[in-house]
Amino acid sequence: MGILAHVDAGKTSLTERLLYAAGVIDHVGRVDDGSTTTDSMDLERRRGITIRSAVVSFELGDLTVNLIDTPGHSDFIAEVERALSVLDGAVLVISAVEGVQVQTRLLMRTLTRLRIPTLLFVNKIDRMGARYDELLADIGRLLTPAAVAMGSVTDLGTRGAQYEPFPLIHKALGELLAESNDRFLSGYLDDSLTAEDYRRELADQVGRSLVHPVYFGSAMTGEGVPELIDGIREWLPRATGTPEEPMRASVFKVERGTAGEKIASARVFAGTLQARQSIDGHHGGAQYEVKPTSLQLFEHGGTRSVDSVEAGRIVALRGLKRVQIGDQLGMPVGRDEQLFAPPTLETVIRAGDRVKLFQALQQLAEQDPLIRVRKGALGEISVNLYGEVQKEVIASLLEDEYGLTVGFSETTPIHVERPVGVGTAVREMGEPGNLCCAGVGFRISAAPIGTGIDYRLEVELGGLPRAFHTAIEETVRTAFQQGLYGWEVRDCRVDLTLTQYSSVGTAAGDFRRLVPLVLLDALREAGTTVCEPVNSFELELPPDAVSAVIAKLTEAGATLDSTQVAPDRTALTGRIPAGRVHAFEAQLPGITHGEGILLTTFHGYHPVGGRPDRHRSAMP
Structure with missing residues (x-):
């Protein structure tokens, strides 16, 4: 199971609360104090954000949950993508105060496209400014019309806020389930359905990603978390692979141990993975042979050494020198497509020792292949980025792990x-x-x-x-x-x-x-033509800000595709050069009274007008 969210929605705090409820930890850590279980990097604790996906396993009754806490900041979307490839289900966390944000919409779109069964948890009901009816309407409008509230909230926005679950048989749920099943619809209309009928149908439709139950609560106080746990146990589908099938596993994380050795985290989908047994590895179209020297099973909030791991579990493997993120072990399984856009920015990175810098960056690229380290004809070293926060992360890792102090050039769009x-x-x-x-x-x-x-x-x-x-x-x-x-x-x-x-x-x-x-x-x-990355955009804004926003879009070199006008909101769609998005986004709150909502996704590469940029060294 994955926990996903926009940054600061509270997913790491929810992870702590789940671990506490499962008896793995005896007190709930706080992100602000740097005392959470899954944020183990020093930089994560200092910044209070998740940078690398973390795995923790625990039991909820008879259900073993392998939970992956993913980053919320858009700069680390590649970490989220790798986690999505191994999930049976997900919990998408939304702040009751900030509501549906850009990253929330991007994540929900991807979860829906991949048909990953998903529950929604609206966090922070105890905070001032928390919303219920308005937020449910935003979820239906901006995320999915197939969301249904499983309860209400009393004393919303106060420290005494409480979650009150609905009985399973209630009108909103019945009407939503009836939309996808004529037989259920017939029983709903003649009022002959039992609670067991509702339970069976809801589990089926959640499992097929047709319906998304919405829970409300507070990860800080624990309110609503027991009901969410019941929802995880009842509605999210359990792993289906068996130990008797041919072994199939997928590597979704690679890191370095204290001795510099590779440690690969893999989900075992089927069969049995054994230590010191030769298995086939698959990377792209290439095949190689590996023999893991040791297996560490994620279990009870920690890991333990085992000789074999069966289907459904997550394991850390050592001794796989050639392994890379995304590799398949045993029989090939899973998706090869890239779910999110590739990085469209790059920066030149400088250090006193170029050789040591290049070697260190190559090791970091094993943990995040999309940063793509390149060395130019004049010896300059560049890396690909999703955003400016990654610069700080890379600089911190290079200093902490390799003793390198580095500087960066100005971030520029990657052309082709x-x-x-x-x-x-x-x-x-x-x-x-x-x-x-x-x-x-x-x-x-x-x-x-x-x-x-x-x-x-x-x-x-x-x-x-x-x-x-x-x-x-x-x-x-x-x-x-x-x-x-x-x-x-x-x-x-x-x-x-x-x-x-x-x-x-x-x-x-x-x-x-x-x-x-x-x-x-x-x-x-x-001859060649130089092309720049272009994003498609969706923009919602108040009607009185349309003319000012269109003027700024024109300045940014954007093109409009459509305009939809409603009495209280206007929606614009179009395309904008990726290199201009950050500056436009910074201006948006001021010209839309803080009400503009911008969602951008990578569209492709379009020819650059005028003289091609020659600031990089040409092909030798």
């Missing part, structure tokens, strides 16, 4: 290059200027958007040793990390049209040195 024509180039073995004991030729052309690098052979596969073919393809993909203007080349078809080698003198290194030179010649002939 796409071919605009067709280019060919050949350098034959022995021709003037070719000092490599090899010959190679390429044709470069545009490929459909989203293709990446489409590498193909126009030569006989058997005409060249396999190791040389591997060297050529790997070098093509590496070389295209920087194109004519220094940006990564995407959506490009590369045809290998010629290969030459000597059975006596040629080595793989000859091809690795020659390929970038020939690719550059072909790419220059084809």
Whole structure:
């Protein structure tokens, strides 16, 4: 089970309350005091936010819950994505005061799209400004019309606020369940349904992600938490894999131990995972063999060493040197698609010792692959980011774990290059200027958007040793990390049209040195266009702010797709350059009286108008 929320909604506090109710801890830690169980990093305790997903296992009666506490800040959405890949169900936490926020909507959309059974918990009913009816209306309008309140609140917004559960048979629940089941509808209309009928139908529809029960309470006081626990036990579906099936597991977290060894957290979906037994690992299309040296089972709020782990559990594995986040163990399982947008920002990072910095960043990239460490032709090191908070996190980790003090350049949008024509180039073995004991030729052309690098052979596969073919393809993909203007080349078809080698003198290194030179010649002939990341946006605002907002959108280079006007709200949709979102978002509260709600999602890359940005070093 995952606990998800917008930052500061109270999900880590709710995790503490669940652990306390399960008897795992004897007092409830506080985020403000840095005393929570799942926020273990020093920076998490200092900042009071969750940065890395944390796993804790406990028992609720006969139900074992493997709970994953995920980050709430949008800069760490990649951590949430990795957790979603292993969930049976989720609790989405909403603040009764702040209500439905941008991150809440993004998370609910993804949970709905993946059909992950989800309960909603409205936290902070004891805070001044807490809402009930208005918030339920916002949940139905902004999150899902399939939400239904399971109780009411008395003394809302006071320290004495109490949650009063409804009887299971009540009108709102009956009407919602009847919408998806004609047989239930018939029984509802003739008033012949029992509480057991309601219970069975609600469990079924929650399990199919058709209905989302809403609970109210306070993680600080514990009010409403027992009812939420009952909801978790009754409505969220239990794991279905069995120990008898072929072993299937998915790695969703990789970290380093005190001795620098890799520790991989994996969900076992089916079968039995055993220590010191060889198993197949799958990364993308590649397969490798691993043998875990030890297994640590998450259990009773901690971990213990075991020889085997059965389906449904989460385990920490050691001894998997090649393992990466997202790898599948045993039989491949799960989703390969990326759920959230890739990072669209980057920054150059500086330190006195570049070699040590690069090695340290590569290790951090094992824990968060989307930061993508790159080294430019002039030796500059850059990393990809979701936002400015990640800079602080990276700087803190580098100082605490590697003793490196670093500085950053200004954050800039990540651009890409796409071919605009067709280019060919050949350098034959022995021709003037070719000092490599090899010959190679390429044709470069545009490929459909989203293709990446489409590498193909126009030569006989058997005409060249396999190791040389591997060297050529790997070098093509590496070389295209920087194109004519220094940006990564995407959506490009590369045809290998010629290969030459000597059975006596040629080595793989000859091809690795020659390929970038020939690719550059072909790419220059084809030409490239530089494209910038663009987000689609949905914006709700009061009608009297429309003209001022449209003016600011125009300044930001945005384009409007639609405008929907209602008496009290106006909705705008369109596209905006990703690099302009932060500045526009900072202006929004002032021009909408604090009532503007902006939701942005990655849309794609669009050509940049005017002269391409050349501030990065070009392809060698």
